Amino acid sequence: MAELTALESLIEMGFPKGRAEKALALTGNQGIEAAMDWMLELVAQKQREREEGEEREALERERQRRRQGQELTAARQRLQEDEMRRAAEERRREKAEELEARQRVREKIERDKAERAKKYGGNVGSQPSPPATEPGPVPSSPSREPPTKREYDQCRIQVRLPDGTSLTQTFRAREQLAAVRLYVELHRGEELGGAQDPVQLLSGFPRRAFSEADMERPLQELGLVPSAVLIVAKKCPG
Template identity: 40%
Template structure:
């Protein structure tokens, strides 16, 4: 025969209820602990993802900076090479011009030497008896007049005063190439002595 289940006493029921509550509390505490750990893990993963992204951005920024610095370095190097090429070209041009000038000078010297060698030794320098002077007056067009090569410069001053109709005005004469201003002492010298033959241009300054 089946033995009848003995009903629990009051103390036994209370003990069972107590044990059941303790189990539920332990289960709840365990669940809370698991939830807290899961929350911490999710937060850790979120922070790690943010940190990884920040590090990736920093690496990208550093890489871009390196590329910019490298591009600037290449640009500076190209500029330096370009300036060096220009400097070398200038130096080469200088050397070529110097060589051409030296060659031209040597050719001119050789031509002059050849001309001097071919000139008859018996030929005497030509003697000029007259000179043709172009007088550039400040009052009008230039005046051209022929003077004796032995005439003093004073005669030219007299001619200018007569031409202007002002016998007493001061007259100053000068040459442009080579630049020379005639002095009062020069008025007693001949046009030949003053190298104003066979022709010359005189600038005339007067005090009207």
């Protein structure tokens, strides 16, 4: 097998043919190693040039950024100065208007004084003041009497029957408890055993069974006014 030439060896290594020929020519055909050194140096040089170019571009971008920042800062400063100048002019204008308004008020006061002096002949403020009236005695408020306890004339009684129903009737406060028992005996149902069986009345709370003596007492005296709830129970004979 024939030995490869230097050019063929460089091409086989992956170098472009044109670059390999140029490298061999510039190195005086001193061999593969010299041509490779030249091409590698060329690649490194291009890499350095590219990096230097990128660095220059980065520096230029930074300069532009700083220049734009300075321009923006200057624009903001000019805007603030313009606003401060307008605010100062506005304050001066308001102060001048305030001074003019005060001057007009003083002039009006002087004109009013002159007119009053002319009208009253120079005796402004000499009019007699009306005599002061002495305060009269303060009427005493009537004493408030303590509220009196309300008197009820009627009493509303609800009677609960053993079957769960109830009767409601209004009685006079001075009626006796016997009137309530009579009303229950006349209006109760057959569940209680008919009208012949007597009934007993109980108070719900506090629990109390009314005796025959209580039947002669008025509802008002028994504390059933103005309203009360009574319970009906069968009265045991004897």
